[in-house]
Every structure is written in structure tokens, then in C-alpha cells.
Amino acid sequence: MASWLQHLYALPRDGRDTIFLLVVIGWVLVPQTANLPLWCSALSAAILCWRGWLAWGSRPLPSRWWLFGLLGLTLAATLFTHRSVLGRDAGVTLIVVLLTLKTLELRARRDAFVVFFLGFFTMLTNFFFSQSLLTAAAMLVGLLGLLTALVNAHMPVGRPPLKVAAKTAASMALIGAPIMVVLFMLFPRLAPLWGIPSDALAGRSGLSSTMQIGNIATLALDESVAMRIKFEGPPPRANDLYFRGPVLSYFDGREWRHNSIRLGARLGTRLLQGQKTMAVQVDGPPVRYEATVEPSNRPWLMVLDMAATAPELPGHELRITNEMQWFSDRPLTDVTRYKAESYPNFRYGPTAQLVVPPEYRELPVGFDPRTQQLAQEMMRDPALRAGGSSAMVDSALRRLKTGGYRYTLEPGVYGEHTADEFWFDRKEGFCEHIASAFVILMRNLNIPARIVTGYQGGERNSVDGLWTVRQSDAHAWAEVWMVDAQGVAGWNRVDPTGAVAPGRTGAFERLRVAPGVVGTAMNAVNPELAASFRAAWEAVNNRWNQWVLNYTQSKQLDLLKNIGFDSPSWEDLAYVLLGILVGVSSVGALWTLWERQRQDPWLRLLHRTCDRLRKAGLDLPAHTPPRLVAEAAQRHFGATATALADWLLLLEAQRYARDPQASLATLQRQYRQLSWPQ
């Protein structure tokens, strides 16, 4: 233990700096590992360790061929994993490997700079996956680390302690923070400059266009507001409060995806639009409401089932897919308000002639054999066969109700056969597990089925009467193609979670997150303290979401309104920013002017004395100390300079004596009363 510490302290400067830089890079990369392909994480870790070992023993760097080899391997592996070297995920993978590979090539100063700047960019890629407070804190530390390494690289003298560089970096960041705040508040938030890849917005807070088992369970922890609804008239019944989001109908064994991703048929959906909306038959009075949606960065609009007509959203071009999902032509990057009209009573798919696309029955091969067996047993049951699809659905729901299934937020990690595990082994899960297992069973029964994600429920704010829907209200349910007794076919909503936990959909009961180890311990010691800690943490998180993550152009404009602009636009933002820039620069210029004139008052006094003596004919070199000036003056002017000489000695004592007799102010007064030698 002690010996390696000693070795660390005794490392030559090069080795020490390299190891510090590697630690910082490791710190920046660690949060990424969950989002990177396994090979990429392993390769990066191996390279960093290898480089650290080289630096530890001051061994020579490997030849360039190693780098080229590893780079080629990485490109091939990236192509294999992501099917492309472009796009966000492939790009992140490449950048991470490039950053680590570059550490093997730290030969010249320029190489070091490349590492630093790649490091900054890698930091940003972390935010693709998480923008939480913890990520921000980790990246702040990473940024300070990289700045420290950069400062340290510019201290060529000796072996300066890293503390000095860290102090400089921290103070630079601290003084730079106001610049950051001003720019952050006032830099106009622009819409994306060009089309972003479809995978760009995955992994953000909120619903996504894919559902991996476990996605929604993480959303259940997020208490932030997704949208607020103002109903005209009374809100609909609790059982009707289904806000329709992405419809997922393609399953690959691990992940549910939106159909269009697979078909790539955006144009097709648009062509089908007119015909398909006709397929919805509505009934009864509509529910009218106004939705205020927090920025989701997604193009879809959440509407109550079933909105047959387009919501009113000026400035956006809206269209509906054949899965009855409303899309805008661009992501909602700001707080958006739209009016919509929904019919809780609807029939979707009035005619038996409507052909169900075959993909609603497709399942990946080789998954969930036991669920398949269960389906075959059910199909052999004559009673069920006679009852048709609705009997099958009822049977499955009955199984969920009576089979000892449990609704929980912590079902553990599911393996390969998710439906098998849910139906037979674990028998517990969150809404996504239940819905997924249910749809897989339906498809095994040859009944078309799909998953719908969205929000279910919400709560009424007693102050303003608005209906608040939070991220924790995210939900997944099923839609099954059923033919009823009259032979009319259509998509019917089936919420299997309701069968397992009736309270979830009826009374909006929510699962609470079980406290972790620390939380349990704290609860045992002092429940009140634990509660206040949790409340504080939630408050901080809430502020973070509100002030940082959801700080949008409308909030910027509100800020300007508060300053006093009548109808601010983004140009005004730019003007304010420019104004601040000009103001700060001129203050800086004034300060420099002032600093230039500033001089040590003691020195100024001495210089004035010397100037005066020069005019009287005694030219002394600059920087003559007071005692020598006194001697020279006495030599030059004789007795007339005695008073001056005494004063000069006092001046010297003021600066250098342990207990000076006269203060600087006294000396200045005396200076004015001095009798000057002629």
C-alpha cells in the first residue's frame, strides 16, 4: 500500500500527469458505460489501464500500427453493432474509443490538446442519456479535472503540485460561472438546425418511441410534470383518462418499437390517413380540453383516447398515423399549448373488411416457448375456441386476476424470455411487463395485438382546478383486435394492469419507490429526518428540472417581459446579450485605465520627491532608495536640505522600520509643508 503510494509520489512528472489525465478520462467515461456496447466499454477500460501501466513504469508507447489496428477493429465493431458509423449512438461509441486511443499517442503537445477537446465533447455525449443533477455534478467534476490537466500542461517549470493547477482551474471556472449564467439565460434557444437522427431523443426523460422492459418503471420515479390539462366542463371518468402516446407493434424479443421505424413508411401513413380516420366511429358528447405540454422534445401530441379531429396547434403541421397517434412536423421543444376534442366513447375499426396488417401477429422466433405452449393449450379448449377472441382475452385477464400476479416497481431484472418469466416464474411486474406479456400471449393465440404507451390518470390541482399529469403517470396498455358478437371487428383497449391491480387505473394508485439501503437505515434511525431529506432532494430535483432542463425560449421571453420588454422576441434576447457584452467590456476598459494609474502611494511620494529634486538640479537614477536620496541631497544642497533629509529618513522608516514613527498620511502632510532646498 505504502510502497505504491511512494511510487506514485516519486513518478516523473510525465508519468504523474498522464496518470492524472487517465483518471479524469475514466471519470468522464464511467457514466457512459451503461449506454455503450459492452465491447466498447471493455476496450476503453483496457486501453486506459494499458496506458496507465505504461506511464506507471515509464515504458515506451506502442507503435502506430497498434493504433491503426485497434482503430480498424473499432470501426468494424461499430459497423457491426450499430449497422452504421453515423448517427448518434455509433458516434458516441466512436468518440469514446478515439479518446482512449489518443491517450496512447500522447507524443506532442498537439496530441494532448486533441485529448482535451475530445474529452469535452465526450462529456456532452453523457447528456444524451441523462441530464439529471447527479450527471451534472459528475460532469462538473470532470470538467474541472480536464481544466486542471490543461493548466498543468502549461506549467513547464519543475514539477508543480497538481493542487496549484486545480486551484487555478477552479477559480477560472468560478469566475467564468457568471458568464455561463448570463449566456444560458439569454442565448436564444433555437430549433434544431437540421434534421436529427431518429435515435436522437431516445433515453430522455419522458416516453420514448421504444419500450425496453424497465423503461417505464424508471419513469415512475420521475415526479416532474408532463402536462397540464384544463377540461371544459367536468373531467371524464377515471377509467377513460388514457392519454395516447406511441403505439408499439414491433417486438424483437427485447424491445417494443414503433412500426414506422421498421417499415420506414412515413409517406404511407400519410396517404392512408384519410381512409383510416374514417375507421373510427365516435359516439356521445366530446370532451373538450386545453393541454399545456412541457417540452418533450418529441414530435407526438398526447391526446385523450380518441381524438378524431386534429388538435388546434397553430404553426405546426399535424397528421395522424394509422395507429391513431397524432404527430407534429417537428419536436415539441418548448412549452406547447393546444386545444383538442376527444370522444371517450368510440369504436375503432367498424368493418370486418378492414384488413389487419400481418405484423400485429408477428413474434420473434425462439422466444417464450412456455407462453407459446400456454397459448396452444388455450386454443385446444373448446369453450374458448367457441367464444372467439373476446373469450380468449377474458381468459387471459382472469388468469392475471386469480393467478397470484403482483404489481410491483421492483420485479428484478428479466432475462431472455420476458413473457415466460412473467407468466410462470416471477409473476410480478410493472405495467410494461404485464402489457408486454399479455400482448405476446395474444399474438401466440393468433389474435392481433399491440402495445400503446402514454399516460393514465393524473390529479386535480385543488388551487387552479387544472388536471396535472406527471411522468410517473406513464403507463403501457394493450390494444387487441377483436371481433364482437355481431361480427364487427376493431381495436379494443385492454388494460391488463387493471386486472392485476385494479387500483392503478381506477383510483390512480401509484406505487411508491422502496427506499434504498441508506434510506432504510435512515428510516430506522430517524424517520422524520429521512422524510425531510427526501423532501429536500425532491425539491432540489424539481428546481433543477424547472430551471435548467425545462428552461426554454418561452421562459427566456418571460424573463425579458419581467425586465420590461412589452412583446419580446428572440432578437431582443440577442440585443440584451449584446448590451451586456458591451457594458461589461467598457467596465473592464475603465478598470484597466484605473489600474494603470494606480501606484503604491509610498512609491509615488518618493518619485515626486525625486522629480522635484531633478528640477532643482539634482539628477538621481530611478529606484534610488530614500536614504541615498537624502545623502545625495545633503551633499548637493548642503544644510538647506536637512529638513528634506530628515523627512526622507522618516519615509524610509515608515516602510521598513518595525515600528514607524509617522503614518503615511502624516508623511504626505509633511511633504506639502517641507521647505525645499534651493
Place this chain on the structure above:
Amino acid sequence: MSARLNIPSLINPFAFARRRFRQWWQARLPQTDTLTLTQRNVYILPTGPGFMLAITLMALLVASINYQLNLGYLLTFLLAGSAVIGMHVCHGTLRGLSMRLIAPDPQFMGASATMDVNLVNDRRSTRYSIGLAVLDATHEDRWTWTDVPAQGAANVQVAFKPTHRGLQHVPPLTAETRFPLGTFRVWTVWRPAAQVLVYPMPEHMPPPLPPGEAIAGGAAALRSQNSGEFDGVRAYRRGDPLKLVVWKKAAKSLASGSDDLVSRDTQQAQRWELWLDFSHAGRHGNTSQVADMEHRLSRLCAWVLQADKLDLHYGLRLPGREISPASGEAHRRRCLEALALC
């Protein structure tokens, strides 16, 4: 590398204009031995890595916009803010620094001359990583790096190779720093007023010293064989080599209260004198080839050093100037100065 670059730069009109601008600019700078750096004489420009950082910041900003990452904006702006502060820190590293040149000692041509520069920091914080170099030097390791402690001073030695003989100004110096981020280069140009005297380059492997010349009117030829024998003693004269002093007698005379010294009196010192003559310095061995002036001076310089080492009594004859024979440090210096300024 510099040699390779110089040839095209002679042809390149841009480089020519740049050189002329530099000359004009430097001629405007006052010559001073102490320089306090202020806003006026400290220059700042972004470096290559500075532009790289700017590109990185642009990339970060575009990524933040396109992916609508508010945390990305925060990162970008914090980095930009730190870079702006870094620019000020970089400029502040040189601003307010005082530099004083300590007058350099005379040097021989061909050898590196060193100048001592004293850097004084009034501020309460350390100034890190200040490099000093001769302005026109182009070799890789020309920089001498130093930190100047808070309210303290640091001494730096800068070496340069004089290009010609004689009294000359020391070359213009430059001080530079890239601390803390390396994104900006802050520098100053300083023309010191100090002058340095450059002696000729001593010839390598010079021919032996010339034979002594007989003093006019002496019977030199007769007694030339007896050279090296002492004829007696005489009173000490200024300039006598120490080894001619008769120390035994000196001890006696010092003991008896007087401080008179006596020297050995030799035939040779009386009859022969070593003259290092400019007009004789041009011959190469037996051939009567005549070398150019610098060559002669460099040979004379080597002879002066040799004669001084042998503790000989020697004189120097230059066109228009003659230094009568003597020996010792002061004499050597006088001879070398005469050679330098010839």
C-alpha cells in the same frame, strides 16, 4: 527546420512584408534596460489550440441546439466562460511584470553570450510559466521558463550568439506565456539598451607566438643564448610578472618594515620584447599568403590569450594604435578591447 523555412520566406512576398513590418515595429520600441509591462506593450493573439477550442465550443453548441440539451448549453457556456477568464489570466501573467537586464560581460565571437534578466513581481500571486528568449532565435529550445513568486523576483539567463565583433546592442528579447490554457499567446518585445562588447573569435590552433623583437641599440645577438638566466635583481616595476618577484627578499624587506619588492632582472626582459603585430599576423606558415582582417584579428586574439596564459610581457600593434608591452589582467582586457573595436 528554420534553415529550410528561411529560403522560401525570402521569396514569399507575404513573409517579406511581415519582416518589414516587424522591423518597422521594433524600431519604434524604446530602448531600455528596465521594462514594466503594461497594457501598451503586451500583445495577445489566439494560438492554434485556441482556434481548436473555438471549434470545439462551436461543435458543443451545435450539438446542444440540435439535441436540445440544456445541460449541454451549460457545459458549453461554462467552458466558454472559463476560456474567457483564461484569456484574462494569460494577459495578467505578463501585465505588471518588471524586467531588468543585468549588463552582460564581454564575450568572444562564436561563443554563446548569456544575459541575466531579473523578473520582479509586485503582485500577491505567483506568475507562472513565463518564457524568455531572444526574439529572432528560431531553434526549438530557445525558451527559458520560469515562475516568478508572489512579491518576489526570479533570475533568468538568456543565451545568444553574437553575429559580429565589436560593441553592439544586445539583441531584442521577447517574453511569452501561454498559461493557463494554452489557447492564447501573450507576449512582449523588449529592446534592451545595454551593449555588449564582442571580442574577435580566438583562432583555433593558432601558429606559435612570433619571435621577440630586439630592443633597438642593444647587443642582442651576443647574449641571445643566455636567455633565461638571471643577471641580478632590480626594484619591482609595475607589470612585472609575479614569478619574477624574489619572494625571499620580499619577506625580509616586509619584516623590516618597508614594502619594497625586488624582481629578478633577466637579459631577455631587457633585450627582447614580444610584439603581437597586426601586419605580421597574416602569414600562414611558410607561405606568404595574406589573410583578411578578421582572420588576423582572430589570430591576434588567440596570441593575446596565449601570451597571457604564459604570463609573458607583450605589446600589441594595430593599425593606428599601439599598446606598449605589459602583462596582467588589465593589460589583457585592454588588448582585447582594442581588438574588438578595431
